[in-house]
Amino acid sequence: MDKESILHLLQRAREVRENAYAPYSKFRVGAALLTTDGKIFTGCNVENLAYGSATCAERTGICKAVSEGSRTFSACLITSDLEDWIYPCGNCRQTLAEFGDMTLILTKNEGDETKIMKLSDIHGGCFATMNELLNKE
Numbered sequence: 001m002d003k004e005s006i007l008h009l010l011q012r013a014r015e016v017r018e019n020a021y022a023p024y025s026k027f028r029v030g031a032a033l034l035t036t037d038g039k040i041f042t043g044c045n046v047e048n049l050a051y052g053s054a055t056c057a058e059r060t061g062i063c064k065a066v067s068e069g070s071r072t073f074s075a076c077l078i079t080s081d082l083e084d085w086i087y088p089c090g091n092c093r094q095t096l097a098e099f100g101d102m103t104l105i106l107t108k109n110e111g112d113e114t115k116i117m118k119l120s121d122i123h124g125g126c127f128a129t130m131n132e133l134l135n136k137e
């Protein structure tokens, strides 16, 4: 991916981070998903009093995209309030893996430094497909 496209995704993720509803954690996250046909879907985290049922930014973005008919992604960029790299949580890794081995673009709270990898490089114990799950011992 070229630098310009990455910076555009970063800008969109920073914008949507402003909409994070995070009164409990006070930790805002923004994600921007790029589809294989060039569309961008953004998402922020949306919390509620039952902490465990918060929706992460990445899953908000995936749900928006799938609801609008897009299921094939080439990249997911994530940004947050953290001064360090933000990595997707286990639930999000599994949700992203459901839709293929996309590129992950990790960033920090500010600046345009990126860490780029494939989801499969970090998704560890997650199963990529139902077949993989069923074929596992």
Ligand SMILES: O=c1ccn([C@H]2C[C@H](O)[C@@H](CO)O2)c(=O)[nH]1
Pocket: 022, 025, 027, 028, 029, 044, 045, 046, 047, 054, 055, 056, 057, 058, 078, 086, 087, 088, 089, 092
């Ligand atoms: O990759 C991540 C990690 C955390 N969060 C959210 C969930 C919760 O609202 C808050 C604290 O974990 O950050 C995300 O949206 N994405």
